[in-house]
Amino acid sequence: MSDWNEFRIVLAIGRAGSLAGAAKDLGHDHSTIFRWLNALEKRRGVQLFDRTTHPYVPTEAGLQMVLAAERLEAEILAVDRAITGQDARLSGKLRITSSETLAYRILNEVLAGFRRAHEGIELELLVDNRQLDLLRREADIAIRATRPREGELFGRKIASTPWTFYGSRRYLADRGCPSDLAALSDHAVIGWDSGAVAAASKWLTDNISPHAFAYRSSSLINQLMAVKAGLGLALLPCYLGDLEPDIERVQDPLDELTRELWLITHKDLRHTARVRAFFDHVGGGLLARRALLEAECGGHSTMAG
Incomplete structure (x- = not known):
């Protein structure tokens, strides 16, 4: 053959x-x-x-x-x-994969700056919550909430990203704020679709009564919009929820759901000129936004006590 x-x-x-x-x-x-x-x-x-x-x-x-x-x-x-890996040109295509929340909230602004500095490099962003395989060149660079485990990969840690529950002001005025995690099961909770494998989805399944789920979605951006519409409370990354003026935190960040955000590529590609430029510029741009990613700004809160 x-x-x-x-x-x-x-x-x-x-x-x-x-x-x-x-x-x-x-x-x-x-x-x-x-x-x-x-x-x-x-x-x-x-x-x-x-x-x-x-x-x-x-x-x-x-x-x-x-x-x-x-x-x-x-x-x-x-x-x-x-x-x-031997390509020294600051031109050509770069395929990047990122979660939808990072792409929605932060990444486009950083990529716009990269494009102004490197007009010869064409960017293709694959917005996917799955982990695309860098070993098989499904993407050249990944921005993901997972420390690289494979020895063939090279990564740079950007931040630690906390998660917590959010609700709209209208919902909280009608239903009140849960006093603790146990009380969440007495509220309308927004969850993931049945096929989801995300850590947040597993946490919700393990910790929230199945009778509490009022709405499910495979998209975190859609879950955010459902919170804003008053459908219920949702577990969201703080960098996504904290900048929304009409929703508020209802619990402290959950330590067990804090994730590490990494910029990752294959070791064979790390010295390619356009990959190196991306790590320098976009990595620097994300690091400059570490306070937002790590929720150091706090955010609106109606937490009891």
Whole structure:
């Protein structure tokens, strides 16, 4: 098998467990992936996936091809990073991934300053609460609330970001302020959708009565807007809630939900000129806003006592 595209198709199906997932990953439609897989199996005279299961399970031949594809991908990405890491031009594209709350509240202002200083660099911002894989070049740089664990990654800590509950003045005037965390279960609480894996979502599931949830959303920005509309109380990062004039903190920040904000890239890319410029300018811009990120400004509060 000399065609890398054959390996990419099989690898994408193996990772996604479905044709639809592979189609999304590869940027094609379901019918195209279906046609390619049928043609590949016919050409090789072997079945690569058991299609009667969900998710799809590779056959023995399919598993061999998936494992080979993973090795090929790792080699290709390593060469790509090595070449990109030697790029001394302050031009080209940078793919950055960030959470929606950071993008909404802080990041665009910092990126605007970066663009004024480096007009030759094109920025592509992937707003995603998932952790995109920097090892697979799903992004060049990540700004995420997680310390990098993989040895291949290089990071710079920006701040520690606390979270707490917020409510609108209208809601608090009608329902009062919860006296402590236990009292939150007697209020209308805004939560995450059932498929969420965020630490805040898990904390809410573990600590708040399921009967208290009045509204759920997969978007923290939507949860913020729901708080402003008076739908209930929501657990939000303080840098998001503190600057809203019509909502207030109802509890002290929760120590167990404080997160570290990091600027991260792959070690092979850290000396690329545009990546280095991004770390210097955007990293500096975020550090200049550390007081906001760490909620040192306090914020409006109606906490009891």
